[in-house]
């Protein structure tokens with residue numbers, strides 16, 4: 001049996017690894033211990049998840065409370081969650097753990113209360129009985145949890161349902177917030193008509209490094225896979241993007257007019273706007289691509305040129321933003337510049353399918369997550385409809401579907417990554433940090449929206465990014 005001192009030492013060890021100062025963690029730990037009747041198991045479970053979540057939630061609330069001058073330090077009057085409403089999708093499978101309406105206080109249960117919910121398909125409508133709901137909506141609905149004094153929290157332990165290398169929690173106050181409804185997917189998936197031809201036969205010998213072994217970054221001469229990035233790998237041996245490569249990508253994103261664009265003979269986007277009389281292509285930026293080693297390569301899975309395909313490794317959390325942007329994503333650890341955070345995952349749709357989806361969508365149903373995969377449009381031939389693709393994470397996607405937009409100076413950048421297909425009408429879209437990002441900062445990327453393009457098939461939102469360079473000038 002470990003002593004209390006030893007347990008506390010281990011807890012601080014875990015929080016220090018996230019850069020959290022002991023003096024700020026101490027009152028949170030004390031309060032949680034009181035709340036959990038000194039049940040250390042609840043604090044230690046899942047790598048101190050309850051402690052870390054409570055810390056960040058309190059920090060955020062404290063900032064807000066300081067502004068309102070209502071609540072002081074982490075004292076009795078703070079909003080430390082008296083009832084943590086853990087929503088673990090896995091728990092749903094066990095009938096012995098209670099029904100969707102069962103809300104027990106930690107005092108009653110001897111552990112954080114469980115507000116059960118269906119799988120990783122979440123609710124996003126206040127009235128989920130309305131049309132357009134998936135099957136899961138027919139299941140008993142989650143009831144708002146009322147707590148006498150303190151604002152209760154939604155805490156979903158792992159929105160990924162175990163599909164990622166790391167758990168990703170969701171934290172938000174129960175109130176007017178709508179829980180998102182979608183199916184978590186680790187990888188892109190074809191919706192229906194998209195043409196994505198993956199076959200080893202299409203990977204030419206000169207497009208892979210079958211002669212390599214081990215880690216391609218450990219040898220002095222870059223292998224064939226580095227050709228795409230000018231004979232140098234895009235990654236350093238530490239797994240971050242090389243400064244030069246990142247700088248070039250940022251410069252293109254921030255100053256598209258100073259960089260090359262290609263123009264389609266027959267632009268799929270213009271075709272969508274007006275099928276019979278499409279306007280001339282407005283141009284697509286020639287983007288820098290990363291090419292990762294893959295199956296036909298001789299290196300191993302730990303090769304330094306396989307970063308995106310290994311998946312998420314950062315500690316992330318979905319949280320409710322305070323600026324009117326809805327849910328957002330923050331990092332729970334410091335991230336050095338050039339770190340891979342996650343891929344933007346969604347259904348692979350043709351542009352026509354996306355257009356039709358938008359037409360079919362009811363007034364309430366916003367399709368707010370499409371990203372056009374146009375990084376190579378116009379560079380070769382006229383794209384067939386089934387080759388003009390986009391990713392839509394409205395119904396199926398990963399954590400990136402929660403990352404909000406920030407004009408110009410976002411802390412993430414999207415970079416096209418070629419993994420299993422040599423042709424570039426399909427590629428992965430990976431998000432990397434543009435600078436050092438501190439633990440608890442919100443992660444944002446510039447969606448590249450032209451807020452003045454009233455003809456764009458996807459209507460832009462009113463931007464609340466608060467960047468000094470916000471492009472939504474109407475605001």
Ligand SMILES: C[S@@+](CC[C@H](N)C(=O)[O-])C[C@H]1O[C@@H](n2cnc3c(N)ncnc32)[C@H](O)[C@@H]1O
Pocket residue numbers: 180324325326327328368369400401402403404405406461462463464465
């Ligand atoms: C990819 S989603 C991001 C997650 C979203 N906030 C949510 O709650 O699901 C994009 C949507 O988030 C909202 N959003 C993202 N960035 C925003 C910003 N800077 N200002 C206002 N709304 C924003 C818009 O509604 C947009 O359509």
